[in-house]
Amino acid sequence: MSTSTAGEEIVPTTLGGKAADYLDQRLGIAGAAKKNLRKIFPDHWSFMLGEVCLYSFIILLLSGIFLTLFFTPSMGDVTYNGSYTPLDGIRMSEAYASTLNLSFDVRGGLLMRQIHHWAALVFVMGIMVHMLRVFFTGAFRKPRELNWIIGFGLFTLALAEGFCGYSLPDDLLSGTGLRIMQGLVLSIPIVGTYISFFLFGGQFPGHDIVPRLFTIHILLVPGLILGLITAHLILVFYQKHTQWAGPGRNDKNVVGLPLMPVYMAKAGGFFFVVFGFIALLGGLVSINPIWVYGPYVPNQITAGSQPDFYIGFFEGALRMMPNVEFNFWGHTLSLNVLVPFAVVPGILFGGIALYPFIEAWITGDKREHHILDRPRNMPTRTALGVAGITFYGVGWLNGGNDLIAIRFNLSVESITWVCRFLIILGPIFAFWLTRRICFGLQRRDRDKVLHGAESGIITRSPEGAFSEVHTPLSQGELHKLTAHDVHRPLTLTEVTDANGVPAPNLRRAKLRAKATQWYFGQRVEKPTAEEYHESITSGHH
Amino acid sequence: MKSLSTRRRHPLAAFVVLVLALGFAGTLFAAFVSPASANADSGNTSAQAIANGKALYETSCSSCHGMNGEGSSYGPSLVGSGSAAVDFQVSTGRMPAQQPGAQIQKKAVLYTQAQIDEMAAYIQSLGGGPVVPSQSQYSVNDSMVQLGGVLFRTNCSQCHNFAGEGGVLTDGKFAPELTQTSPKAMYEAMLTGPQNMPQFPNTVLPSAEKQAIISYIVSTRDEANYGGAGLGRIGPTSEGLFIWTFGLIALLLFAVWIAAHTTKASAERVAQAAAKKGGK
Numbered sequence: 001m002s003t004s005t006a007g008e009e010i011v012p013t014t015l016g017g018k019a020a021d022y023l024d025q026r027l028g029i030a031g032a033a034k035k036n037l038r039k040i041f042p043d044h045w046s047f048m049l050g051e052v053c054l055y056s057f058i059i060l061l062l063s064g065i066f067l068t069l070f071f072t073p074s075m076g077d078v079t080y081n082g083s084y085t086p087l088d089g090i091r092m093s094e095a096y097a098s099t100l101n102l103s104f105d106v107r108g109g110l111l112m113r114q115i116h117h118w119a120a121l122v123f124v125m126g127i128m129v130h131m132l133r134v135f136f137t138g139a140f141r142k143p144r145e146l147n148w149i150i151g152f153g154l155f156t157l158a159l160a161e162g163f164c165g166y167s168l169p170d171d172l173l174s175g176t177g178l179r180i181m182q183g184l185v186l187s188i189p190i191v192g193t194y195i196s197f198f199l200f201g202g203q204f205p206g207h208d209i210v211p212r213l214f215t216i217h218i219l220l221v222p223g224l225i226l227g228l229i230t231a232h233l234i235l236v237f238y239q240k241h242t243q244w245a246g247p248g249r250n251d252k253n254v255v256g257l258p259l260m261p262v263y264m265a266k267a268g269g270f271f272f273v274v275f276g277f278i279a280l281l282g283g284l285v286s287i288n289p290i291w292v293y294g295p296y297v298p299n300q301i302t303a304g305s306q307p308d309f310y311i312g313f314f315e316g317a318l319r320m321m322p323n324v325e326f327n328f329w330g331h332t333l334s335l336n337v338l339v340p341f342a343v344v345p346g347i348l349f350g351g352i353a354l355y356p357f358i359e360a361w362i363t364g365d366k367r368e369h370h371i372l373d374r375p376r377n378m379p380t381r382t383a384l385g386v387a388g389i390t391f392y393g394v395g396w397l398n399g400g401n402d403l404i405a406i407r408f409n410l411s412v413e414s415i416t417w418v419c420r421f422l423i424i425l426g427p428i429f430a431f432w433l434t435r436r437i438c439f440g441l442q443r444r445d446r447d448k449v450l451h452g453a454e455s456g457i458i459t460r461s462p463e464g465a466f467s468e469v470h471t472p473l474s475q476g477e478l479h480k481l482t483a484h485d486v487h488r489p490l491t492l493t494e495v496t497d498a499n500g501v502p503a504p505n506l507r508r509a510k511l512r513a514k515a516t517q518w519y520f521g522q523r524v525e526k527p528t529a530e531e532y533h534e535s536i537t538s539g540h541h
Numbered sequence: 542m543k544s545l546s547t548r549r550r551h552p553l554a555a556f557v558v559l560v561l562a563l564g565f566a567g568t569l570f571a572a573f574v575s576p577a578s579a580n581a582d583s584g585n586t587s588a589q590a591i592a593n594g595k596a597l598y599e600t601s602c603s604s605c606h607g608m609n610g611e612g613s614s615y616g617p618s619l620v621g622s623g624s625a626a627v628d629f630q631v632s633t634g635r636m637p638a639q640q641p642g643a644q645i646q647k648k649a650v651l652y653t654q655a656q657i658d659e660m661a662a663y664i665q666s667l668g669g670g671p672v673v674p675s676q677s678q679y680s681v682n683d684s685m686v687q688l689g690g691v692l693f694r695t696n697c698s699q700c701h702n703f704a705g706e707g708g709v710l711t712d713g714k715f716a717p718e719l720t721q722t723s724p725k726a727m728y729e730a731m732l733t734g735p736q737n738m739p740q741f742p743n744t745v746l747p748s749a750e751k752q753a754i755i756s757y758i759v760s761t762r763d764e765a766n767y768g769g770a771g772l773g774r775i776g777p778t779s780e781g782l783f784i785w786t787f788g789l790i791a792l793l794l795f796a797v798w799i800a801a802h803t804t805k806a807s808a809e810r811v812a813q814a815a816a817k818k819g820g821k
């Protein structure tokens with residue numbers, strides 16, 4: 001950037017400079033740009049995960065636009081006469097036929113389809129991993145709770161978007177997926193049947209569903225996602241990015257690289273890396289070969305019907321649920337479908353959405369946080385997260401119970417039964433184990449601070465005793481290991497004080513006190529300054 | 542490389558010769574005695590075959606199926622099972638059964654085709670039943686692939702999977718993959734309905750439709766994976782697994798790599814800023 005002494009006009013000479021000057025005189029962007037382009041972004045690999053989502057979404061938009069040019073969203077009946085001969089002369093929907101044409105007769109069509117589908121998997125996977133990093137580092141804490149909610153909205157929208165896209169080609173698997181979805185809708189008490197007729201415009205599958213899904217898939221949901229991503233990024237920008245603890249870093253500053261040019265160059269480079277990677281996958285690895293599945297016909301079905309991975313949890317929950325169904329007054333209450341479809345995901349997703357608020361309530365922490373937590377320093381949160389992953393993972397696993405059974409020569413029933421127990425016991429065990437590991441790691445940190453790092457050098461004293469030489473930590477590392485707060489549970493008086501109203505809410509206060517006791521009751525103290533000095537001056541290691 | 546002459550002295554050489562000879566005899570037998578005519582009431586050759594078959598049967602099958610094929614508590618009656626059932630069961634290595642379990646498994650085939658044909662002829666002589674199909678009934682016909690695809694997806698894919706990769710049934714039973722099965726065995730499987738597979742007699746699925754299904758299955762086997770690596774052709778599960786292993790690791794490595802690489806100048810600046818306590 002050029003330096004200008006006050007009052008002196010600089011006349012731009014280059015073409016770019018002139019253009020910038022032209023725009024600046026009309027839009028006054030230089031001031032804003034100067035401030036924003038110097039915005040600092042901290043550097044850490046885990047902060048690139050959000051970018052993976054962003055870039056794969058851009059790739060989805062670009063490849064999706066290509067696909068809409070050739071896809072026909074219609075259930076109209078046609079006889080296929082394209083170049084894929086095994087389906088020659090077969091009757092099918094226009095949607096399926098146009099997807100076949102895209103795959104075999106449109107130049108680059110199959111590549112685009114595969115890029116689009118791989119990008120979708122990367123997108124949803126990226127969102128999940130990004131969400132986990134935000135969770136485990138406590139980046140959702142005040143003031144970023146709202147951005148967490150926006151992110152959660154993006155997550156659910158991404159699932160919906162993926163499901164709609166999967167259903168569009170009207171192949172055997174997508175039709176099967178829709179049929180299951182219809183079953184779920186039907187299980188809604190009282191209004192289920194009406195909603196199903198409304199959605200499908202009559203009997204399943206009808207003629208309306210594909211055009212409707214098409215509109216949702218290419219207009220409604222992407223529009224919402226785009227809007228929310230914009231809001232999400234504006235908030236990240238405006239609230240500034242969080243950072244890891246380190247020397248010179250605190251809750252009031254951000255240490256990192258300026259947006260322009262360094263961070264932009266890196267981000268731009270990363271975009272091309274992600275794009276290139278997805279394009280390679282699209283070119284080299286088959287995904288959703290709909291011609292192998294055949295067109296959807298309601299009386300056909302295939303063994304090993306599976307959804308894309310992000311629907312696997314729901315599929316697994318459905319397969320796991322015991323067959324419970326009640327009949328009264330001519331109505332059926334299908335708990336066997338309703339529970340895995342609505343209740344279980346409701347709890348899981350509700351828990352994800354509300355977690356920042358739940359944690360703030362339990363811990364009574366109302367401060368702003370811009371320094372991230374190391375997961376080990378928040379053992380209960382980390383353990384809850386791992387328990388959640390385990391819960392989700394077991395459901396997911398059971399979604400593929402038939403494939404596991406056939407690969408490993410087991411019976412599906414036994415896998416299902418194991419999963420039924422595992423989905424309850426697994427998270428409990430994972431919670432317990434993770435907390436223990438976190439405490440262990442904290443103790444190791446404490447030891448390191450007090451006694452230095454193990455050097456691997458063994459010395460022998462004149463008396464013959466062996467001991468290991470410990471090297472003291474650098475100032476930076478000491479800071480990193482001791483920057484966190486050790487939280488303690490709220491006492492009952494603190495709780496009631498916080499609420500301001502002692503008597504009537506006593507029960508709630510008691511509950512809250514119990515909750516913080518559970519959350520912070522067990523802890524590893526940081527070395528105090530005295531302890532540290534003692535260990536230094538005693539010359540012990 | 543060992544020369545042929547040293548191989549000739551190999552202790553197993555005699556067996557190899559025997560097997561080859563039997564195989565040759567079997568082929569000859571198959572060529573001259575059309576299976577359809579290996580029927581109880583035709584000709585002397587078949588009378589001889591039946592007698593041989595009975596002998597074989599009595600040694601290795603009667604313990605379970607009874608001395609006269611009447612069945613026992615270890616195996617069902619074979620009266621009326623027909624030569625097609627015997628040919629299928631023995632030539633795919635299912636019979637003689639060994640371990641009881643959820644489903645009798647395939648093993649190495651113990652008999653030559655000639656012996657199988659003899660046993661088949663014997664069982665056929667007991668009470669008729671579905672007959673071993675002739676070559677023309679199960680030979681692949683490329684013009685029938687399309688019809689076969691529709692029939693396969695209507696009648697078979699619910700158990701055997703869209704790509705014939707197999708699928709599970711209840712209690713440890715399963716529909717096996719069809720990627721290796723011979724066209725003849727496919728025809729016989731449909732005709733006789735082994736174990737937990739339903740029977741598709743000609744009244745339900747006419748012979749031509751069976752041929753269509755066989756043509757479809759065989760044609761999909763050597764169909765190229767147009768999209769690239771096929772990932773085992775088991776659908777979205779392997780795609781998901783692939784992206785969560787290979788894809789995730791690759792992307793994380795890229796992220797780490799990009800995050801770790803900073804221009805020298807800005808790295809220094811960051812260090813300075815840190816030293817001066819605080820960037821902006």
Ligand code: HEM
Nearest residue numbers: 047049050051053054131139147148151152154155241242
């Ligand atoms: C369409 C999907 C999404 C996109 C494109 C996206 C993009 C981004 C980007 C680029 C960042 C800054 C870099 C980073 O920290 O990784 C970010 C930060 C953040 N994201 Fe997302 N995100 C998405 C979904 C989500 C979800 C599902 C959640 C949680 C439920 C979430 C919560 C957050 C939070 C709280 C931050 C601030 C993190 C911090 O400052 O440390 N995002 N997002």
